[in-house]
Amino acid sequence: MKRGATQLTGKFITFEGIDGAGKSTHIGFVRDWLAGRGKRVVATREPGGTALGEKLRALLLHETMHLETEALLMFASRREHLAQVIEPALARGDWVLSDRFTDASFAYQSGGRGLDRAKLEALEAWVHPRLQPDLTLLFDVPLAVARERLDATRSLDKFEREEADFFEKCRNEYLRRAAQDPGRIVVVDSTRSIPAIQEQLGHVLEKLL
Numbered sequence: 400m401k402r403g404a405t406q407l408t409g410k411f412i413t414f415e416g417i418d419g420a421g422k423s424t425h426i427g428f429v430r431d432w433l434a435g436r437g438k439r440v441v442a443t444r445e446p447g448g449t450a451l452g453e454k455l456r457a458l459l460l461h462e463t464m465h466l467e468t469e470a471l472l473m474f475a476s477r478r479e480h481l482a483q484v485i486e487p488a489l490a491r492g493d494w495v496l497s498d499r500f501t502d503a504s505f506a507y508q509s510g511g512r513g514l515d516r517a518k519l520e521a522l523e524a525w526v527h528p529r530l531q532p533d534l535t536l537l538f539d540v541p542l543a544v545a546r547e548r549l550d551a552t553r554s555l556d557k558f559e560r561e562e563a564d565f566f567e568k569c570r571n572e573y574l575r576r577a578a579q580d581p582g583r584i585v586v587v588d589s590t591r592s593i594p595a596i597q598e599q600l601g602h603v604l605e606k607l608l
């Protein structure tokens with residue numbers, strides 16, 4: 400994909416879905432799948448992925464703040480992440496796997512919390528006007544399934560403690576975006592078994608090689 404003046408040769412894959420949908424589980428599989436085919440892979444996450452970004456992540460996940468402050472800090476973390484990690488890796492020809500990217504801001508800050516979508520579009524146009532993921536894997540599960548998986552595993556952060564209605568709205572915004580951009584966003588039915596999902600991921604990845 401052409402991304403403006405700099406020639407970037409690696410591929411950029413993002414992993415999205417509501418909390419507990421299975422993103423972290425499948426990033427490991429995709430990393431191993433690509434490494435097995437000789438690709439150099441950088442696995443990273445948002446918010447975070449840099450020293451500064453991880454500090455912003457700690458604030459974002461644990462402090463109460465104004466909705467616009469939250470959106471701005473998500474994009475501040477992203478700006479640093481692009482400059483320090485994503486763009487240099489793509490320029491080297493590495494594949495970048497990011498646990499969340501800008502679709503998460505639309506799903507959570509706009510879908511979930513109700514921020515005007517136009518404000519996020521403005522931030523997106525500022526922070527990454529030309530770069531979009533080559534592929535976004537949207538792990539989709541009904542809320543009840545995600546909740547059950549999360550409750551079984553870990554203590555919950557600020558976002559994960561939100562009410563059911565919040566996640567329904569996040570999920571709907573993700574699905575709306577997927578319907579609008581089916582060439583980039585692949586919806587993965589994450590209610591299936593892990594091996595069944597991985598078989599689908601293998602087919603999707605083959606097409607990117």
Ligand SMILES: Nc1ncnc2c1ncn2[C@@H]1O[C@H](COP(=O)(O)OP(=O)(O)O)[C@@H](O)[C@H]1O
Nearest residue numbers: 418419420421422423424548552589591592593
């Ligand atoms: N398809 C699946 N079937 C059953 N359990 C799953 C599946 N995918 C993930 N899990 C489990 O659900 C929990 C949450 O998955 P995780 O990958 O951490 O989600 P996320 O990163 O999207 O929040 C983990 O314990 C994981 O092992």
Ligand SMILES: Cc1cn([C@H]2C[C@H](O)[C@@H](COP(=O)(O)OP(=O)(O)O)O2)c(=O)[nH]c1=O
Nearest residue numbers: 418445446473499500503504507508558559
């Ligand atoms: C990247 C991003 C994440 N988030 C939220 C979604 C998640 O609840 C939280 C952290 O994401 P995540 O890394 O998926 O959490 P975990 O490590 O617990 O699986 O940040 C946003 O609200 N907006 C964003 O732009």
